[in-house]
Each structure stands twice: as C-alpha cells, then as structure tokens.
Amino acid sequence: MPASAPNPGYVPRAAIRRRRPTPPARARTDLAHLATRLTARDLWLIELLHEHKVLTTHHIHALAFTSSRTTNRRLRELYHLSVVDSFRPLRTHGSAPEHYTLGRSGAELLAARAGVDLPATGWRKDHTARIAFSPTLEHTLGVNTLLTQLATTNGSLQLWLSERSATRLWGDWIHPDAYAHHTGASSQLLPFFLEYDTGSYNLARVEAKLPGYAALAATTGTRTPLLIHTSTTRRETALRQRLADTTDRLELPLATTNTQLFTPTAPAWLPLTTTTAPTTRLTLDQLATHWPDLSPAGTPETTLPAPGRHTTLPWRPTPPRPPTDTP
Structure with a gap:
C-alpha cells in the first residue's frame, strides 16, 4: 500500500531550529544610571569581589541570598550591567558552578566611591582572564x-x-x-x-x-x-x-x-x-x-580599625542588611 500523503502543514521535528532568546549585549553602564539600579547588598558584593577576587554562585548564595533562583537572577542582571564578570572552568567530570569576578562597571564604581582613579583598584581589562587561568x-x-x-x-x-x-x-x-x-x-x-x-x-x-x-x-x-x-x-x-x-x-x-x-x-x-x-x-x-x-593582630602603629565608615575592605562577610528575596 502506498504511504499516505503527509499533512501539508507538517514540519519534521529535525528541521525545527531551536532558538534561544539572545541576551542583551553587555556594555559599559553609566555610573549615574547604576546609582538607580544597585542596592546596598550589590555594593557590598562589589567590595567582596574586589577583596577576595573570585566567588562561585554557591558562595554568593550562602553569604547573601535566601534562594538559588534569586541568586542567579540578580547575578545575571549585574552581569549585563557589567558590574560583575564571570567564567566557568572546564572540568573532566561534572560541571563547575559559575565563577564571579569584579566587572568594569563595578570597578569604576568602587574607584568613584573611594575617590581614586580606576587603575588604583588594581582592575585591568584582562582581570577575569588572569583569575580564570591563574595557577x-x-x-x-x-x-x-x-x-x-x-x-x-x-x-x-x-x-x-x-x-x-x-x-x-x-x-x-x-x-x-x-x-x-x-x-x-x-x-x-x-x-x-x-x-x-x-x-x-x-x-x-x-x-x-x-x-x-x-x-x-x-x-x-x-x-x-x-x-x-x-x-x-x-x-x-x-x-x-x-x-x-x-x-x-x-x-x-x-x-x-x-x-x-x-x-x-x-x-x-x-x-x-x-x-x-x-x-x-x-x-x-x-x-x-x-x-x-x-x-x-595589630601593626606597629595601631591595632586594626573597627567597622564603621565606608571602606574598600568588607570587614564583615555578611551583607549590610538582612538578605531578602528581592534585589
């Protein structure tokens, strides 16, 4: 018996091109615009990444957020604002979590708050690459x-x-x-x-x-x-x-x-x-x-200062306010 004719509107599954939404291109963000988008927790995270170089999604979730979904959503928003950068190391078994570093806009904001030029923060264009490939x-x-x-x-x-x-x-x-x-x-x-x-x-x-x-x-x-x-x-x-x-x-x-x-x-x-x-x-x-x-521990001149005014050192490894489920 001859095969029946296919439905005229039928499209083979193999021919369907799976399309993912394209995320918006990353670009340098004006600092005045950032001032309207960043929370106290975001500013704390900028300082933490500057201090400790690299933190995984698991670290940031444990330190500052109450759910992994909220963590990933906020980090993705900060990534598209160039506040943070990220990479994922290749592993022979399993997959690594996302690793976050300080982005250009985050470094510029840190420099502006400290009243110094960007090079004084130690941030460079190859900042993330140097960390990702560091021995x-x-x-x-x-x-x-x-x-x-x-x-x-x-x-x-x-x-x-x-x-x-x-x-x-x-x-x-x-x-x-x-x-x-x-x-x-x-x-x-x-x-x-x-x-x-x-x-x-x-x-x-x-x-x-x-x-x-x-x-x-x-x-x-x-x-x-x-x-x-x-x-x-x-x-x-x-x-x-x-x-x-x-x-x-x-x-x-x-x-x-x-x-x-x-x-x-x-x-x-x-x-x-x-x-x-x-x-x-x-x-x-x-x-x-x-x-x-x-x-x-102290120094010959003085003991360590107590937490207080803004500093580029995150003296307390917890956010400046209790973490919430909203940015």
Missing part, C-alpha cells in the same frame, strides 16, 4: 570556601581579610592566606591567621613561615593563633611532627586540621604543643578558651 585559582577557591563556611555558620565570622589585605598590613613579617575573627556561642573572640596548605610546598617551607608569626607577635605585643588547614590526614600528621619543636620554641599558638575531618561546627582543630596539647580535637569556640590571653 593558584584552586587554592584561592579553597580558602574562600572554608571562610564562607565559617561565615555562614550561625553568623560566627565577624571579620575576613584576604591574602592581599593581610600582606598589605603584615607583609614585612608574614603572608597568610587569610585573617579572620570568629565569635561563637560563648561570645569569646578567636582572632586567627589561616594557612591553607594544599601539599604543594615541602614541609621545610611551611616551617620557615613560623618565625615570622612569632616576630610579628613580639613586635606588636599581640597573641594571635595560626590555624593550618591541610589537604589530608597523612599530610597533617607529617606537618605536626615537623612543626612541633619549632612551635614550642617560639611559643606560638597553632592548631591544625585537614579536609577529611573539617566541618565548620565539628571539633576538627588539634592544637600543637608538646606540654598542654589536648588529646581530642576542638571546635573554634573551644580553641578560644584553650589559649589564654589571645588578642587581635
């Missing part, structure tokens, strides 16, 4: 993930400075990966420097950092712990064996943990001393009471 990208993301976890656990992280800001303040002595203030349920302050150890350095190089921390404490009259987060339990064990004598000799408060044990609220930190070291791991709250006479 230290995974290290930066590891630090930012750990501190984001602490910042979103009961709001316990009150201060978070990046490696760049810490180096600007204490670069004559140390180059930590971050500096932060933690306040837990006991309301006792735990200031700390963070070294995020991925295992790429040999143990001698890690040990060589300790005298700098001791020299800073002696120069400024402060006592601030050093927390070292390592990649594996095996690496942590080897590191503790290597650092034990130096830590005791320098009288440096130091504790370690590793990726396999760490969670924000669990007792994951083990102080390193040969005399008073506990046999079990402690939470950050317990570390604050384990070491007596702790004090925030």
Whole structure:
C-alpha cells in the first residue's frame, strides 16, 4: 500500500531550529544610571569581589541570598550591567558552578566611591582572564570556601581579610592566606591567621613561615593563633611532627586540621604543643578558651580599625542588611 500523503502543514521535528532568546549585549553602564539600579547588598558584593577576587554562585548564595533562583537572577542582571564578570572552568567530570569576578562597571564604581582613579583598584581589562587561568585559582577557591563556611555558620565570622589585605598590613613579617575573627556561642573572640596548605610546598617551607608569626607577635605585643588547614590526614600528621619543636620554641599558638575531618561546627582543630596539647580535637569556640590571653593582630602603629565608615575592605562577610528575596 502506498504511504499516505503527509499533512501539508507538517514540519519534521529535525528541521525545527531551536532558538534561544539572545541576551542583551553587555556594555559599559553609566555610573549615574547604576546609582538607580544597585542596592546596598550589590555594593557590598562589589567590595567582596574586589577583596577576595573570585566567588562561585554557591558562595554568593550562602553569604547573601535566601534562594538559588534569586541568586542567579540578580547575578545575571549585574552581569549585563557589567558590574560583575564571570567564567566557568572546564572540568573532566561534572560541571563547575559559575565563577564571579569584579566587572568594569563595578570597578569604576568602587574607584568613584573611594575617590581614586580606576587603575588604583588594581582592575585591568584582562582581570577575569588572569583569575580564570591563574595557577593558584584552586587554592584561592579553597580558602574562600572554608571562610564562607565559617561565615555562614550561625553568623560566627565577624571579620575576613584576604591574602592581599593581610600582606598589605603584615607583609614585612608574614603572608597568610587569610585573617579572620570568629565569635561563637560563648561570645569569646578567636582572632586567627589561616594557612591553607594544599601539599604543594615541602614541609621545610611551611616551617620557615613560623618565625615570622612569632616576630610579628613580639613586635606588636599581640597573641594571635595560626590555624593550618591541610589537604589530608597523612599530610597533617607529617606537618605536626615537623612543626612541633619549632612551635614550642617560639611559643606560638597553632592548631591544625585537614579536609577529611573539617566541618565548620565539628571539633576538627588539634592544637600543637608538646606540654598542654589536648588529646581530642576542638571546635573554634573551644580553641578560644584553650589559649589564654589571645588578642587581635595589630601593626606597629595601631591595632586594626573597627567597622564603621565606608571602606574598600568588607570587614564583615555578611551583607549590610538582612538578605531578602528581592534585589
């Protein structure tokens, strides 16, 4: 039997071209126009991206928004305003979340608020590309993930400075990966420097950092712990064996943990001393009471300023107002 004639209006499915709506082209946005479009939370995000270089969608959602849908919608709007830029690294397994950096309009706004020219912010046309292809990208993301976890656990992280800001303040002595203030349920302050150890350095190089921390404490009259987060339990064990004598000799408060044990609220930190070291791991709250006479880090001239006036440093890693579901 001959095949029946097709419907005259029929179009084979394979011939249908699937069309996606084309997003509007990105362009530089006038700063006066931005003033009518940006919220206090947006301005905070601009400063946060300037301070910490790159944050994923997951980081930003956890820090400032109440739903992933709202997060993605607002970030897409900020992207089309050139306030933020983004990239997505290629992975051999699965897919990476979107990674956000500071865009040109965001950098121009930051410069205008600080009363400086754009180059003073450190932003360049290849800003996002330099971060995306940086050999230290995974290290930066590891630090930012750990501190984001602490910042979103009961709001316990009150201060978070990046490696760049810490180096600007204490670069004559140390180059930590971050500096932060933690306040837990006991309301006792735990200031700390963070070294995020991925295992790429040999143990001698890690040990060589300790005298700098001791020299800073002696120069400024402060006592601030050093927390070292390592990649594996095996690496942590080897590191503790290597650092034990130096830590005791320098009288440096130091504790370690590793990726396999760490969670924000669990007792994951083990102080390193040969005399008073506990046999079990402690939470950050317990570390604050384990070491007596702790004090925030300072500089030879002054201690760190308290949060207050506008600054290019996001002293508090939380938005300036409670997050809402609307921009």
